[in-house]
Amino acid sequence: MNDISSKVLKGDPRAIARLITLAEDNNPIATKAMKKLHPHTGHAHVIGITGVMGSGKSTLISELTRIYRKKGKTVGILAIDPTSPFSGGALLGDRIRMMELAMDEGVFIRSLGTRGMLGGLASAVYDVVEIFDASGKDIIFVETVGVGQAEVDVIKIADTTLVIIVPGLGDSIQTLKAGIMEIADIYAVNKADRAGVNQTVAEVQSLVEITCSDKERKTPILETIAKEKKGIVELVDEIIKHKKLLEKTKKLEPHRRKRYQAELIEIIRKRLMNFVFDESTFKEKVEPLIDKIANKKLDPYTAAEEILSRILK
Amino acid sequence: MNDISSKVLKGDPRAIARLITLAEDNNPIATKAMKKLHPHTGHAHVIGITGVMGSGKSTLISELTRIYRKKGKTVGILAIDPTSPFSGGALLGDRIRMMELAMDEGVFIRSLGTRGMLGGLASAVYDVVEIFDASGKDIIFVETVGVGQAEVDVIKIADTTLVIIVPGLGDSIQTLKAGIMEIADIYAVNKADRAGVNQTVAEVQSLVEITCSDKERKTPILETIAKEKKGIVELVDEIIKHKKLLEKTKKLEPHRRKRYQAELIEIIRKRLMNFVFDESTFKEKVEPLIDKIANKKLDPYTAAEEILSRILK
Numbered sequence: 014m015n016d017i018s019s020k021v022l023k024g025d026p027r028a029i030a031r032l033i034t035l036a037e038d039n040n041p042i043a044t045k046a047m048k049k050l051h052p053h054t055g056h057a058h059v060i061g062i063t064g065v066m067g068s069g070k071s072t073l074i075s076e077l078t079r080i081y082r083k084k085g086k087t088v089g090i091l092a093i094d095p096t097s098p099f100s101g102g103a104l105l106g107d108r109i110r111m112m113e114l115a116m117d118e119g120v121f122i123r124s125l126g127t128r129g130m131l132g133g134l135a136s137a138v139y140d141v142v143e144i145f146d147a148s149g150k151d152i153i154f155v156e157t158v159g160v161g162q163a164e165v166d167v168i169k170i171a172d173t174t175l176v177i178i179v180p181g182l183g184d185s186i187q188t189l190k191a192g193i194m195e196i197a198d199i200y201a202v203n204k205a206d207r208a209g210v211n212q213t214v215a216e217v218q219s220l221v222e223i224t225c226s227d228k229e230r231k232t233p234i235l236e237t238i239a240k241e242k243k244g245i246v247e248l249v250d251e252i253i254k255h256k257k258l259l260e261k262t263k264k265l266e267p268h269r270r271k272r273y274q275a276e277l278i279e280i281i282r283k284r285l286m287n288f289v290f291d292e293s294t295f296k297e298k299v300e301p302l303i304d305k306i307a308n309k310k311l312d313p314y315t316a317a318e319e320i321l322s323r324i325l326k
Numbered sequence: 327m328n329d330i331s332s333k334v335l336k337g338d339p340r341a342i343a344r345l346i347t348l349a350e351d352n353n354p355i356a357t358k359a360m361k362k363l364h365p366h367t368g369h370a371h372v373i374g375i376t377g378v379m380g381s382g383k384s385t386l387i388s389e390l391t392r393i394y395r396k397k398g399k400t401v402g403i404l405a406i407d408p409t410s411p412f413s414g415g416a417l418l419g420d421r422i423r424m425m426e427l428a429m430d431e432g433v434f435i436r437s438l439g440t441r442g443m444l445g446g447l448a449s450a451v452y453d454v455v456e457i458f459d460a461s462g463k464d465i466i467f468v469e470t471v472g473v474g475q476a477e478v479d480v481i482k483i484a485d486t487t488l489v490i491i492v493p494g495l496g497d498s499i500q501t502l503k504a505g506i507m508e509i510a511d512i513y514a515v516n517k518a519d520r521a522g523v524n525q526t527v528a529e530v531q532s533l534v535e536i537t538c539s540d541k542e543r544k545t546p547i548l549e550t551i552a553k554e555k556k557g558i559v560e561l562v563d564e565i566i567k568h569k570k571l572l573e574k575t576k577k578l579e580p581h582r583r584k585r586y587q588a589e590l591i592e593i594i595r596k597r598l599m600n601f602v603f604d605e606s607t608f609k610e611k612v613e614p615l616i617d618k619i620a621n622k623k624l625d626p627y628t629a630a631e632e633i634l635s636r637i638l639k
Contacts, residue, residue, distance in 0.1 A: 307586055313364065
């Protein structure tokens with residue numbers, strides 16, 4: 014078992030799959046392996062793709078992957094959206110597309126569900142990205158529905174973030190206003206054969222005008238029709254251009270430092286929570302306190318302080 | 327300052343506002359006050375309202391509040407959605423409605439933004455609900471966009487959860503499938519004068535048929551047009567009926583125990599994270615580690631273990 018990290022470093026798909034599962038389960042073997050993998054990371058270009066449901070994220074990722082594969086790049090795909098076709102909930106057309114991808118040895122697809130009461134989704138996402146990276150994947154797509162705070166946080170792992178909008182979906186622009194705006198490096202207006210595409214592009218454009226703080230670069234807006242493979246090559250070019258710009262302006266490193274900081278915080282959070290609320294002892298340790306809180310004989314803050322005083326130096 | 331809790335218990339709106347701000351800032355005065363308030367809580371009916379943007383949540387809450395006020399009940403409104411009219415981002419019509427509510431002494435409105443890198447939204451939500459409750463509010467509305475995991479988690483604080491759907495917004499039903507379904511106690515199909523209302527009701531109905539596990543009670547689906555005050559009285563009746571059912575079937579207490587458990591976990595999480603990542607020492611403690619991680623001289627797991635070994639018994 015000890016050589017799982019060496020196998021991952023060689024790109025062995027079974028080892029990759031196994032290590033991700035171990036990492037999801039908080040298995041100590043995973044931690045050991047993750048430690049060995051870290052020095053071999055940093056090579057991959059991590060691309061976050063976010064957009065509301067029905068915006069065609071998965072189809073777009075499939076087509077982007079096809080182009081990257083033609084360029085000889087290997088690809089890892091991580092779907093965090095539980096309703097993503099990558100997570101299994103697919104229509105027939107999607108499923109065929111996925112299968113084509115899944116048959117390709119240069120592509121590794123994985124989906125992650127949300128976890129239990131102590132959270133931990135973010136930590137699994139960091140692990141998967143590091144595993145993909147160490148396994149030699151050149152490109153890593155992280156797919157998420159860009160709506161909630163947790164989802165926005167998770168997408169910050171990406172070097173380049175692509176926000177997908179769809180014409181006529183009134184929600185999309187609203188969602189943007191709510192926080193996605195700040196994280197978009199590129200917009201794709203997908204399903205650009207739909208009515209209202211010009212208006213949608215204009216709306217996004219005016220939002221970019223208002224909010225874009227980067228004077229060197231206005232966030233580009235591209236039109237795509239993923240199902241018909243239209244606009245995909247141009248989108249890949251734009252993504253590559255963004256990565257080059259990050260490197261040229263020396264913004265890649267500070268960006269990654271932020272990622273490592275978030276990852277460190279997340280690992281500590283998870284460790285602490287697992288330490289305090291070890292599932293095997295949770296019932297006996299915490300249940301009596303909950304009893305007292307419910308009966309108003311104790312308040313949650315005092316209960317928390319009692320637990321903390323037992324474990325902190 | 328020490329009597330802020332007594333003032334809150336008397337329902338003093340300035341004390342309520344002040345204590346919420348202190349709680350948001352993690353001020354120790356807030357903790358002291360929260361401890362004193364807890365024994366005086368448990369009286370309020372906490373109603374969660376969730377739905378995508380544009381579903382009319384705020385208008386519906388305004389109208390529900392009006393009905394509850396006519397019944398002589400006092401109301402606290404907590405908006406977590408940063409785009410909610412309650413949070414300030416309102417159209418003129420909304421703003422007038424809000425102002426009417428805000429002028430009413432029996433109504434207290436507060437919005438909460440998302441917090442910094444260590445999270446903490448949930449903990450502030452628990453605090454506000456306890457403060458409202460202790461201050462004597464009979465009804466507490468918690469408004470959230472029901473899309474992300476964090477948002478779904480937050481809404482679990484409610485005794486009764488109302489999910490709002492809008493006809494013709496394809497997204498709504500999709501969203502439901504993704505996890506909201508399990509937490510809905512009542513559905514309101516709002517804007518029921520829109521085209522497609524019958525189809526939407528039928529869709530929700532068939533989802534309820536498939537997923538509703540409670541044999542004693544099928545999740546009711548009500549049609550409302552909040553802007554025209556239609557269906558609101560019936561909706562309030564249904565909400566009251568749900569609370570009574572919880573009490574009758576002795577499900578209110580286990581439900582609240584879960585809330586206290588989640589609150590306890592959240593307080594401990596926040597305390598631990600603040601302890602580890604005290605903002606004043608964050609830079610000197612963590613920055614050197616991030617340097618090493620970025621240079622691949624250290625991995626995030628080993629860094630986390632180093633930090634943890636310094637603080638844990």
